[in-house]
Amino acid sequence: MNSRPNIPLSNLRAVVIFIVVAFHSELPYLASQPPGPFPFDVAPYRWIAFPILDPERWFGFDLFCAWQDVSLMSLMFFLAGLFTPASLSRKGSLPYLSERWWRIGLPFLLAVGVLSPIAYFASYRTTATDPSVAAFWQHWMALPMWPAGPAWFLWQLFVLGALAAGLHALAPQRVQAIGRLAGIFNDRPLAFCIGLIALSILAYIPLAMVFTPWDWTSLGPFSVQLSRPLHYIIYFFAAFAIGSHGIDRGVLRADGPLARHWLAWLAAAVASLAIWGGLTSLTLPDWNASPLTYRLAAALAFPAACAAGALSLLAICLRLMRTRYRVLDSLSAHAYNIYLLHYVFVVWLQYALLGAGLVAIEKAALVFVGALALSWAVSAGLMRLAALFSGLTGKHAIADQLR
Template identity: 70%
Template sequence: MAATVNVPLSNLRAVVIAIVVAFHSALPYLASQPAQPFAFNASPYRWVAFPIIDHERWFGFDLFCAWQDVSLMSLMFLLAGLFTPASLNRKGTPLYLLDRWWRIGLPFLLAAAVLSPLAYYASYCLTAIDASPTAFWEHWRTLPMWPAGPAWFLWQLFLLSAVAATLHALAPRSLTDLGRLAESLKDRPLVFFIGLTALSIVAYVPLTLAFNPWDWASWGPFGFQLSRPLQYILYFFVGYAIGAGGLDRGLLRCDGQLADRWWAWLAAAVASFALWGVLTSLTVQGWDASPFAYRLAAALAYPLACASGVLCMLALCLALLRSQHRMLDSLSRNAYPIYLLHYVFVVWLQYALLTTSFDAIGKAAIVFACALALSWTASRGFTAFNPLHLSLPGRRAMADQPR
């Protein structure tokens, strides 16, 4: 008997990958960007996050990208953790770890080694005197790190998967207790939200005050945001707890209170994001130069905005995306290869549009539509001839969960 896919969460996966592509498509057109592109060889190497700088700008993209930066990656870690218990229970620890290596570890290395330099070559061409591939490679090899682009998510996910597998083997009761705790909150999403926000404050605020909200550290291709490692660990294991408790009887039931009050979570997400935006704007003169009270207020606002944003996305999909759609189902099936491939298309399309007469909205729309279509098409072709049988992490586990 074929496994039943959890339709709302499958649709959420499709929505998330579309948002990822849209987020990267809009980055050159932020009103907050400097007038000139970042120099390739100059610290702090901001081109890693903003490979292309365009003269066309629209402030609406600043709001969109800021909102996604607050909650999108935490949601992705939560979704990854959500389906981990089913995979571990089905495969056992050794087979699960081997599967994670083939599906996450090796693709990360391939993406960092091949796709990342291919994408960033376009950024190098913006400021290079000699834009030849040979000159680019010489400059690339002298960098103090090896930028992996969006693939940074994969090495962290692989590490967290390994930790979950180790706990599953050595301390299974601890994970079972997490599942029971999550199940006990199934009809109390507000209590869940308060607890998640409180834990996030502990995980995020001290690191943010010690460093700042934006900076990254890298060792070779292994990059991480200094303020958020504990935040992502938290959301992964919160997702694990929900998945261990059972989607059919937990917080993410389609007939649960989270889904029923999606409108309230949407209002909370908008309000908390606005609060975070206002408080963060008080540090616009520079994080370290801002008064401690401003930095503390902005840091405290982030966990609130993140938790409400994540629960808002979950509630919206549980309430409004309960039906299967051919396009969403295809996008969900191909989401992982799209994640791996889209950045090359995005950056080179942005580079190609630099001298065109379109405004910021037009350019971003073209980049988004073309990059999504090209990476989607490439993904389908890649899947047809895929020797590693790569699929989106958690996709099979999702199929094991009842609706």
């Protein structure tokens, strides 16, 4: 497999972390949320998703966040699956799993055990009668779950990586077979999209109809959105198939029809999102009380909007982001650490700006710039310390894991 860096996909990694920080920065300012903060001790604990709610709102943030909620996490699972075959080929299954533990499993525990409580302490203070650390810890320990924040993505990614490693070790012929299957779509991105939508329909709609598209459940720190686990598996292994075939010669090659027709894919993404949004609005505010036909139509619209949104961003980067830029290279290199760190800065900056005399756009911009800059700077500092420690000890594992 080709091990040369893929510049458009490296740039896409930078774009994705940019969007992730922007998404979380805008959540307090959504016009669709209630006027006041959610009580800390009252189910369904919606403060986990919306730690801070600010009086200032702007509907434009609702549109942006709805678009990202539809496709962003699916794209992140897709990108993870895309590069997994190359990692397995270089390292083998057992070394790959060991590396995954150090890179994903251990950081998940750190994020859950340390970073998540620090971030949510700000949320607790918005409704607390006793805002002390001791009182917060007492309320935190009384919760029926241990909120993980954005780190929920990591444990699911670790499980999918373990499944891929098992497939690579126990059924290498199957890996080759799915790689050959992906080759059918080299010049047929529309057929690939239709196939992805069809599989997603089978994976998503039954769960969405039973559990609603929005509900989550948790077992300790392990959270899952009940409508989407099978959907995310589809995206991970669809990309795994492309990676097994070869990224640079498959449907995602930079000179392929997906990249050439990026404008059409963007138009499809906007149109499908509008359809999903219109149909979903018919099911609000109570999904279960809505007519069955409305719920089914909204559920059917999601897979198409998700696939078009993810593939449009891939197409845009493949076509328009073929050049290396120092800023994007740095952001891409630090993207994983920023993902781990940014939420603490996001939530506390949102909390600090609650009483500021600014409009929603100004507050969101300050939160975004501050959180991105701080988490980026901390990541750079940690990597320098790790490199220094590795140089002194002759061990490079710690520095490698922070990249």
